[in-house]
Every structure is written in C-alpha cells, then in structure tokens.
Amino acid sequence: MKNELHCLSEFTYQKESGVHTAARDGSGGEEFAYSDGDEAEEYVFKCIREAGDVSDNSPELVRWARDWSSYYHLAAGRANHIRVLDLPRELSVLELGSGCGAVSRYLGEHHHEVHCVEGSPRRAMITRERCRGLKNVKVFCADFRKLELTPEYDIVLLNGVLEYAPVFFAAEGRSPAEATAALLALARSALRENGILLIAIENKIGLKYWCGATEDHTGRLFDGIHGYPTPGTARTYSRRELGDVLDASGFAFHQFYSCFPDYKFPTTVLADDHAAHPDLFIHNWIEYPAENPGIARDYLIHEGLAARSLSDAGLIHEFANSFLVVASEKQPVGLDRSIKPDWLASKISVANRDRSVHCVTRFFPKTATIEKTLVDYAQGGAKDAKTLAHAVETAKWISGNLLSWEVADAVMSRDFRKALLPLVAEYHDALLQRFATGASDDQGYPLLRGECFDFIMGNIIRTATGLEGIDNEWKMERPLPADYILYRSLSYDVLGRNRRWLGQNVPDADKFVIAVVRSWYPGYDQQRHDRNRSLESAILSEVRGELGGTKWISSEDGMVPWKRAIKKIARRTPAGLKARIVRLSAAVDEKLRVLFAES
Numbered sequence: 001m002k003n004e005l006h007c008l009s010e011f012t013y014q015k016e017s018g019v020h021t022a023a024r025d026g027s028g029g030e031e032f033a034y035s036d037g038d039e040a041e042e043y044v045f046k047c048i049r050e051a052g053d054v055s056d057n058s059p060e061l062v063r064w065a066r067d068w069s070s071y072y073h074l075a076a077g078r079a080n081h082i083r084v085l086d087l088p089r090e091l092s093v094l095e096l097g098s099g100c101g102a103v104s105r106y107l108g109e110h111h112h113e114v115h116c117v118e119g120s121p122r123r124a125m126i127t128r129e130r131c132r133g134l135k136n137v138k139v140f141c142a143d144f145r146k147l148e149l150t151p152e153y154d155i156v157l158l159n160g161v162l163e164y165a166p167v168f169f170a171a172e173g174r175s176p177a178e179a180t181a182a183l184l185a186l187a188r189s190a191l192r193e194n195g196i197l198l199i200a201i202e203n204k205i206g207l208k209y210w211c212g213a214t215e216d217h218t219g220r221l222f223d224g225i226h227g228y229p230t231p232g233t234a235r236t237y238s239r240r241e242l243g244d245v246l247d248a249s250g251f252a253f254h255q256f257y258s259c260f261p262d263y264k265f266p267t268t269v270l271a272d273d274h275a276a277h278p279d280l281f282i283h284n285w286i287e288y289p290a291e292n293p294g295i296a297r298d299y300l301i302h303e304g305l306a307a308r309s310l311s312d313a314g315l316i317h318e319f320a321n322s323f324l325v326v327a328s329e330k331q332p333v334g335l336d337r338s339i340k341p342d343w344l345a346s347k348i349s350v351a352n353r354d355r356s357v358h359c360v361t362r363f364f365p366k367t368a369t370i371e372k373t374l375v376d377y378a379q380g381g382a383k384d385a386k387t388l389a390h391a392v393e394t395a396k397w398i399s400g401n402l403l404s405w406e407v408a409d410a411v412m413s414r415d416f417r418k419a420l421l422p423l424v425a426e427y428h429d430a431l432l433q434r435f436a437t438g439a440s441d442d443q444g445y446p447l448l449r450g451e452c453f454d455f456i457m458g459n460i461i462r463t464a465t466g467l468e469g470i471d472n473e474w475k476m477e478r479p480l481p482a483d484y485i486l487y488r489s490l491s492y493d494v495l496g497r498n499r500r501w502l503g504q505n506v507p508d509a510d511k512f513v514i515a516v517v518r519s520w521y522p523g524y525d526q527q528r529h530d531r532n533r534s535l536e537s538a539i540l541s542e543v544r545g546e547l548g549g550t551k552w553i554s555s556e557d558g559m560v561p562w563k564r565a566i567k568k569i570a571r572r573t574p575a576g577l578k579a580r581i582v583r584l585s586a587a588v589d590e591k592l593r594v595l596f597a598e599s
Helices: 037-049 068-074 100-108 121-130 162-167 174-188 207-211 240-248 303-312 403-411 418-436 451-452 482-505 509-517 526-547 563-569 575-598
Strands: 010-014 020-021 092-096 114-117 137-141 153-159 190-201 252-262 267-269 322-328 345-349 360-364 369-374 388-389 394-396 435-441 445-447 459-462 467-468 473-478 552-555 558-561
Touching: 010 388, 020 121, 020 558, 037 121, 092 100, 100 114, 100 121, 100 137, 100 153, 114 121, 121 137, 137 575, 153 174, 153 467, 162 190, 174 190, 174 240, 207 303, 207 526, 240 252, 303 403, 388 526, 403 418, 403 459, 403 482, 418 435, 418 445, 418 451, 418 482, 418 509, 445 482, 451 473, 467 509, 482 509, 482 526, 509 526
Parallel strands: 020 137, 092 114, 092 153, 114 137, 153 190
Antiparallel strands: 010 020, 190 322, 252 267, 252 322, 267 345, 345 360, 360 369, 369 394, 388 473, 435 445, 459 467, 552 558
C-alpha cells in the first residue's frame, strides 16, 4: 500500500484545468464518488465561469441560485464560522475536501498559502475557477486515501468532511470509528508543531433534528438521534462523542464553538464559555427556525422556545445544530484570540444586504459591551444617504430577554390574540413615548423620528425598569408613520419568526396585521396596508443594494429568481398574452418582494 501513496509535492500542474494531479497525463485518477449530480455541478461551474465577481460573498453569484444545491455553492455566508476566529493571515492552510470552492475562496483571500484537495475532478476544477486570480491557492485532485502528507501546514480544515469518513475511508473490515480515526490521522500528519485542525460538522442531536428537520446527509427524520441504524452512511457526532474521538486521535486540546442555524450558513457562533456565564441570555442571539431553501421539513415544536429553555438550563451547546472545533495536540501558542476568544457570541450579517454593509456583531461579557464592525471588504454607508443611514458602533450590553420571546409565548398560548394584544399595546406606547414628533402624515397617522426604524420587538429587551431598544443599526433620515413601524414589527416578529407555528391562528396574514393595527388606528385599511408594504419594499431595496430582487419562486425546475421565471413563462406563452405578462410583471414584483420579506 505504501508505494500507492502520493505526496502533493509529486503532483503535476495541468495548464488546461489549473488543477494539480498525480497522473502526468492530467487525469484525476479514479473518480471520487461524491457529487450533487452532473447537471447540478455543471450549472454551478457555468455560473462561476461566467461571473465577473467570484470573490468571497460575491453579490453576483447568488443571483443565479435556483435550488438548494446551487444556493449552497453560490450564496454568501459559507465561511462565516471561520471568519469570526480572526485567524492570522500569514498562516498556511490545507483544505481537505474543497467541494466547489466557496470556503476555499475565503481562505485564499485571507491566508498566505492555501492548498485545496478535492477528490472529484470536476469539483476540483470548479474550486480552481472560484479561486481564479489567487496565485496563493493551489488545487489538487486526489483521493485522500492515497495521500501521504507532510507536516507543513498551520491549519488543516475539514469543513463538512469528517462525517463522510465511514463512507469513503471504510476499507475492508474497518469500522466507522476506525475510518474516522484514519481521516483524523491523515489530517494530523499534515500539521506543523503548534498547528490546528478545524472541523465543521453537524451535531447528531442538534436542536433542529428534534424539532422536525431531517438529517442533513441521509434525509431521514431522527436518523442521527436514533444513532444511524442504517450502516454505510455518513454520520455525525454529539459534542461529547466528538471530543472523545479527538482525544483518541491525539488531539488533546479542543475548543468547541456552536453554530446556528448550522455551520453551512451560520448567522450566530457561540463560544463555549456559556457555562461560566449562565445569566447572559445567550438565546437572544439565536435565529429560528433552521431551514434550507427548497428543503422541506416538519415543525414539531417551537424551535425558538426550545432554544430558550436549553439556554436557561445551560444545555444550548450540547444541542447546537452544528459545531466548529479548533483542535490540536496541545494548546497552540500565539492563537489566543482564536482558541480562547474574549467574545461570547458573534452574529454575522451578510445575507440579503449590500456588500458595503456586511458586518459582525460581537458580545464581550468582560466589558459588558456589544461591538458591531464592518467586515474587511465592506466600505460602510448606505446606497442613498438621503433615505437610509447605516451605523456600526459599540453599545452597552443590556441584561434581559428579547420582547420577541414573549411574542413566541403568546403564539404557543391557548388564546393567541388575547395574549398578544396587551404586548403589542405596550410596544406601541413605547414607540410613541420615545419617538413621537408631534406631527402627523397626510392621513393623520402620528409621525415618529427616523431612529425608530429598528425599534421592533425583536430588537427590544425587557428590563426591570421597562423596554430598552438594542441594535440600532439602521435609521431613516426622515420621519416614519407609527402604523408603518407597527406593520414592520408584526410582519417580522410575529409572522416572520413564528410563521411555522401560527397555524390556524393566522389564516390570512394581511387580514391579521390589518386587524391588529386597527386596534389603535381604526381607519387602517387594505390601501394603507399596501402603502406600508410598498415603503418596506423600497427600503429593503436600499439595504440589499446590488442584490436587488434575487429572491426565488418555485418552478418545475426548482427554485428560480422571479425575473427569470417570468421570462421563461413569456417564452412559452402565445404572443397575444405576452403584453399582458409585461403589464403584470410590476405587480408580481411587488407581491413577491413582500411575500419573501414576510417569510
């Protein structure tokens, strides 16, 4: 077997593909049997080849996402969990299993030298194309099982790879545990002294799996919770199991981070110091439910309220949906910020917003501060400062639960509307007390100062002395009507966060919002409601900037951008109807923007 192994230094660069291969003729050797399918991968390859911008979090690529597979490879946020580690730039990185290069691109932009190994020839070429222009990135097409690595890397990354060891490292007679140990031994062999292994992987007992999401690899409900009864499948681990596996493989040091909704597109990363800080309301940072576009799932229990209960019990890390693990033979020297961060929670905001305002928000418990900063490539500001202003700042941390948790309590109570209305009344009173200008708009609705824009129930903490607003990231440069802010909060904090559990309580979203707003403004009707919806749509367009209307609708070909769907319909429609389609497109545009904003 020894003479079948290859060192990366022996690989030959193939000018046509840009990939290094073990065979001098440019063949990738035996095909590595992992793929999203020929059509899906060729589509992703085409999108990346034709794109002008293939950078990390490219706003161009996500426009071409048409289903979950393409979204996974093209959308922004794939490297969020690694970004928050703030790893030094001078490090050399080995990525085992680069897929289609989304994380590889981030690594190449942020580190001195990056070697990407991918078993599939086509995926290796896609990785190379995604990393075009980065001379510090080399892509190798190789079967991991036939590699002999040398200890030359500061970081080895297994991003969504370790769980496949029982499938691809399962030599004759090798158990899943032995296969996993073999892959970890390979990774360990590539690390320099003081090097670190990064592992991103789902948690087999993650909260979303208890709440009705199917297992990410097998597509079966409760499969990981049941211990993967079907042999030969990918398998993930609980936090304790993964720690034991690392210990047994010589990684005596390991620092866990919890990723929500998961590691694939994490918006929240929690450092594993929650046990030392039990009263910091860490559940306030978790968004719910955990969903993948185009992937159906059940909603058996309220995912948010379950997260709050686990947080209160000190168990949220045990039931995190995914883990990011920093592991080493011993505690690394010189990487204190990455392995023992001074922040407890990080929220990464890159989806559905213009690149210029991508940012990270961190909670520092020692100083009781919340710090919002732009990511390295963001310029800040807003597309139209006359309309919308964006601010990054440091603010004091406020102890308490978000008001939106009380909304969730109301949703799950026996009498939803009876429980909700007093809460909305208290919120509405706070709106007027804090932001009233004393003036009214053309229809007699009270006008509020533009700083009220982010004062919605999901951004309000209940304290011992009342309600306190947080995360004042956006403000309008002109007054806003009070009913519009009510509309915003009801749309996002009642309908948006809880839509999967409202059931028959809200059979019609428009009628529900209109009825609630009428409790304070009896003249609020469908026309006024549509006016608020149009205002929200216009503001969202400012926030999204280059992204524009890139949301999707369902079609026979999966999820497609709505403009492309309309064009496709037009091509298949008799000529006499095309004029009507054109006239209707503006109305469809507005309706879809609203539907997706509320979802």
